[in-house]
Amino acid sequence: MATLKLMGIAAATGLAAMVAAGSASAGTLDTVKGKGMITCGVSTGVAGFSIADSTGKYTGIDADTCRAYAAAIFGDVNKVKFVPATAQQRFTLLQSGEIDVLTRNTTRTLTREADLGLSFAPVNFYDGQGFMVAKALNVKSAKELKGATVCVQPGTTTELNLADFFRSNKIDFKPVVIEKLDEVENAFFSGRCDAYTTDRSGLASTRISKAPKPDDYVVLPDVISKEPLAPAVRRGDDEWYTVIEWVQYAMLEAEERGITSKNVDDMLKSDDPNVKRLLGVTPGMGKSLHLDEKWAYNAIKLVGNYGETFDRNVGKDSALKLERGVNELWTKGGLMYGMPVR
């Protein structure tokens, strides 16, 4: 029986070693600095936002947002731990302190802020539900889809938005509800439905990666819902929230001022006081955030400005090839507006 006992002890120590006790409830920024790494909740795989590549490294605009935080806090993009979260557990992970920030293509809504005790940082991607149709159908707007069959996945707000849109416009339509993404896409491309509806980022990626001939299909200009996707933190930790918020603004500001990861070192010599403040040449900003003065410099140098992360992950240099659209800077007619860093 001695061996049995030995095995029991070995097992018990093994299990005990796996129980990790986190630190006490200090401010998240101090906790993160103490741990020497930031823990971000990401999706289990949403193309362009957070998805592991074939070597297991997370890529995507949400993953890069998280790396920008690490760059700003530690000056090192590798001090990041990605925790894959399902849609159901993402808020619990944040509430229980298992993750420091949720960067997981999450729509900002009233109830999520008010009831779940979250604070959403500035939006890093404006999405919205749209429609894709075959070009041959010769439809210019979703309002012309009278009597059309529409493919949709069940159980999400997508299905409700679809019904609301057609009802409020008094158009009849036939929904074709299919659970699996692969099957709903196949149904659309095989011609079972006239139109396919989901978030426009999803439509664009489906068109590029699944359509037999992408040019035969078109995403209609109508946007029937608002899906502002934003990082979230626990409510009530203002110091931490401010850091998360301003890293995002800094990346927008960098794009507006023409600072990229490639030219950031040249920009250090710039005479523009805005650039000097942002890059820490004129000190003060970092101190206010309780970060190094090089916080924005590091984020831009190591990750890039907002436009660069967009192009690389979802935009023209990616497989998704999304247009900037409303995610363009405010100076170019979009909604992205970096607050002044001063």
Place this chain on the structure above:
Amino acid sequence: MSEITVPGVAPKGPIGKAVFWARANLFNSWLNTIITLVIIYGVVRLVPPVIQWAFLDSVWSAPDNSVCRAALGACWAFIGVWYRFILFGRFPYDEQWRPLLVCFIFIALLLMSCDRRFWNSWLMLIWVAGTAVIATLMWGGVLGMTFVETDLWNGLPLTLILAVFGLGFAFPLAILLALGRRSHMPAIRALSVGYIEFIRGVPLITVLFMASVMLPLFLPTGTTINKLLRAEVAFILFSAAYLAEVVRGGLQAVPKGQFEAADALGLSYRQKMQKIVLPQALTIAIPPLVNTFIGAFKDTSLVIVIGLFDLLNTANAALNDPAWRGYYVEAYVMISIIYFVFCFFMSRYSQHLEMSFNKGKRR
């Protein structure tokens, strides 16, 4: 081949023998003839297209998706690009020899445990040593291996860790529960019955959800219990309840005379169970036990609900890659081959075990 076989006259030549065999076995009644024809029809309709798809029209390697898109058959190039992620997930790419080695150690340990020559007290020590090696390889942090958190233990090693250690701990617990349920002490009996019925009354997904979504809210902020540990414990508790009922079935099949004989010899409860009853009960219960083992092995894929990447979920994650969209069948074929090998081995081994245990009872 229209010659009529004369009863009692052996057919000549291999073709003649085959025809004779087919007549005797496949076309010996009108019902069997219909079944045979239907099966032949099915095989003819199904097999050539599958071979066409899997081998003739398939793409075995390609730099990107475009070649696969043009081909009509399977795109094995997708597996070629993603197999390491599917097998090992996010484990650091350069050190994936570690989980690979762990899988081989697991297989070696399991094969060794299957051989009756190793069934002695040394086996325990071998398992302890094996577990220590597995833990060292997975965690690292020593001997120049980088430290790897359990979050990155993905794919096949995770499936094996969940299944092997899950069932390894669940089985003794199940025996205790089964004995408890048949105990004469009311408190222990009530406790066992309550536990078994409660766990059997809820789906595994619910137990995992409780462990991952509810449990953290009860703990003080900042205190976290490792996700893998939570899943493992939930899995042990769940499997134990099911196995307990299987073991109880075995206990009930042991003739009452055996119990009485053991009592008459003056054996203690422990001796009676250990030496007389349990060996017989577990032998009887081998088929349902293996059934439950196989089911539990496949149930490990439910850990996706708490965001763990087992073998099936790494494949699902790979399928989200926009550069390689839509190769579901190829990925699932790969996964099902791996699952099949393990499950088929378990089922064959249980048959072998039954045969060897029943040698004394067969005439």
